[in-house]
Amino acid sequence: MNPPLLATEGLTVHYGGVRANTDIDLHAGAGEVVGLIGPNGAGKTTFVDAVTGFTPSHGTVSVAGRRVDRLAPHQRRRAGLARTWQAGELFTDLTVRQNVAVAGGRGPLRNLCNDLIGRAEPGDDVDAVLETFGLLPVADRRPGKLSLGRQKIVGVARALAGATRVILLDEPAAGLDTDESAEFGTHVRAVAETGRAVLLIDHDMTLVAAICDRVYVLDYGAVIASGTPGEVLADPAVRTAYLGSELVP
Numbered sequence: 001m002n003p004p005l006l007a008t009e010g011l012t013v014h015y016g017g018v019r020a021n022t023d024i025d026l027h028a029g030a031g032e033v034v035g036l037i038g039p040n041g042a043g044k045t046t047f048v049d050a051v052t053g054f055t056p057s058h059g060t061v062s063v064a065g066r067r068v069d070r071l072a073p074h075q076r077r078r079a080g081l082a083r084t085w086q087a088g089e090l091f092t093d094l095t096v097r098q099n100v101a102v103a104g105g106r107g108p109l110r111n112l113c114n115d116l117i118g119r120a121e122p123g124d125d126v127d128a129v130l131e132t133f134g135l136l137p138v139a140d141r142r143p144g145k146l147s148l149g150r151q152k153i154v155g156v157a158r159a160l161a162g163a164t165r166v167i168l169l170d171e172p173a174a175g176l177d178t179d180e181s182a183e184f185g186t187h188v189r190a191v192a193e194t195g196r197a198v199l200l201i202d203h204d205m206t207l208v209a210a211i212c213d214r215v216y217v218l219d220y221g222a223v224i225a226s227g228t229p230g231e232v233l234a235d236p237a238v239r240t241a242y243l244g245s246e247l248v249p
């Protein structure tokens, strides 16, 4: 059997005295959308930072069976790990096509681009990615001219350009209305159907339940439940973790 596209074992992150992630074992296979949920401050973004190499961690991170946990962020990117960021990260002065291609120049800017978002390699068919996401008609426009929903989709499209096997989406649907969120969800599912693994962090339980095959729940940095969306949302420990939160699962 093939190893999962993404696997962590014992992933642990300390920020001073704070254990932001404790012994996280998680896997995501080709074709899967895996959710990572939990109350505010549970450690979800820390997990993405640790997997992609933006924060130091203990434990292992593997991509398709290959250890990447000693690699720098841009090397992990080359190994197939791509992420989006909580804050919008599109270049407002570039067109949609340029944002997805981000050829980068030489020197520090290029390295920064590689670390943050990766870079389409020569031969990548940027237009094919744009077409997948229905972005070809707006390819020559600037992101600021698009709806927020479309801008979020450009962010995902850009993370996919380049050899991406695993994509980690950190609250990609924040700020979207119900219809935009549902449309966004269909694109995320389509990404998984291409044989990639998707890790989705989101507070929108409707979206999570609609598109995730499996869900992990974090609380105080540790996994307290995992299973299908239905299983975890019915789990008493999960409901207790969310007690007092407005984000009722």
Ligand SMILES: Nc1ncnc2c1ncn2[C@@H]1O[C@H](COP(=O)(O)OP(=O)(O)OP(=O)(O)O)[C@@H](O)[C@H]1O
Pocket: 015, 016, 018, 020, 038, 039, 040, 041, 042, 043, 044, 045, 046, 047
């Ligand atoms: N750079 C940092 N330095 C110190 N502590 C940090 C740092 N980043 C996060 N933390 C702490 O680690 C814990 C986990 O934070 P994290 O942002 O990963 O949670 P989260 O689940 O993504 O939260 P949210 O849903 O609010 O985005 C919190 O206690 C947070 O205050």
